[in-house]
Amino acid sequence: MDKRKEVLVRSLKETDETVRKLAAEALEKIETMERMETIEKFINKGEKLVKLRAIYALSRLKGQKVIQLLLTAAKDPIEDVRASAIRVLGRIGDARVISPLAECLSDNSHVVKRVAVEALGGFRDPRLTDSIMMMLKSEDAGVVERAVEALGKIGDKKAEDALIYFAVKGAANIKANAIKALGDLEV
Numbered sequence: 001m002d003k004r005k006e007v008l009v010r011s012l013k014e015t016d017e018t019v020r021k022l023a024a025e026a027l028e029k030i031e032t033m034e035r036m037e038t039i040e041k042f043i044n045k046g047e048k049l050v051k052l053r054a055i056y057a058l059s060r061l062k063g064q065k066v067i068q069l070l071l072t073a074a075k076d077p078i079e080d081v082r083a084s085a086i087r088v089l090g091r092i093g094d095a096r097v098i099s100p101l102a103e104c105l106s107d108n109s110h111v112v113k114r115v116a117v118e119a120l121g122g123f124r125d126p127r128l129t130d131s132i133m134m135m136l137k138s139e140d141a142g143v144v145e146r147a148v149e150a151l152g153k154i155g156d157k158k159a160e161d162a163l164i165y166f167a168v169k170g171a172a173n174i175k176a177n178a179i180k181a182l183g184d185l186e187v
Contacts, residue, residue: 004026004030005027005030008023008026008027008030009023009027011023012024012027025060028060029060029061032057032058032060032061033061036065036069039054039057039058039069040069042054043055043069043072043073043076044072048078048080048081051073051076051078051081052080052081052084054069054073055070055073055081055084055085055088056084056088058070058088059088059091059092062092062094066092067089067092067094067096067097070085070088070089070092070097071085071089071097071100072085073085074086074089074100074101074104079109079111079112080111082104082107082109082112083109083111083112083114083115086101086104086112086115086116086119087115087118087119089101089119090115090118090119090120090122090123091119091122093122093123095123095125098120098123098125098128101116101119101120102116102120102128102131104116105117105120105131105132105134105135110138110140110142110143113135113138113140113143114140114142114143114146117132117135117143117146117147117150118146118149118150120132120150121146121149121150121151121152121153121154122153124153124154124155125154126154126155126156126158128150128154129151129154129156129158129159130158132147132150132151132154132159133147133151133158133159133162135147136148136162136166141171141174144166144170144174145173145174145177148163148166148170148174148177148178148181149177149181151163151181152177152178152180152181152182152183152184152185153184155184155185155186156185156186157185157186157187159181159185160182160185163178163181163182163185164178164182165178166178167179167182
């Protein structure tokens with residue numbers, strides 16, 4: 001790690017602005033990794049804003065430890081913390097988190113369900129079609145809207161009838177998403 005940091009610190013003095021910016025970003029990631037124990041403490045015992053900052057600090061990193069900390073945060077009692085952790089897990093896009101994210105679809109919070117559906121749609125995995133289709137029955141229009149969007153991203157023909165229903169009978173924004181999703185289904 002020290003060799004890496006030495007090279008990056010030297011790169012901060014380069015004349016090329018792009019190189020300096022990239023070096024600064026890389027150093028920031030390394031420093032965040034070095035503070036992993038502190039971040040873990042913040043996620044486990046911090047106040048809401050501290051937890052949120054820790055989650056977003058992890059968003060630039062990769063690895064099993066990062067995923068574990070975010071999965072811990074996805075079970076936090078604070079709704080915003082759960083939603084933020086799920087959002088970051090979705091952005092990371094590691095297939096190892098698909099199953100834990102699918103479990104978040106049964107959360108009591110509509111906000112958390114919305115974020116979980118959106119995150120899962122990003123994986124574009126047809127195995128998620130049935131779980132996301134269950135979200136079409138939600139009483140929360142935001143959950144339904146995101147489920148329709150996710151089904152379009154996944155593109156599984158199995159969702160065709162449900163999408164046709166919402167394209168005909170859905171509220172304006174859901175109808176528009178369903179129409180778009182119908183065009184994205186596999187042939």
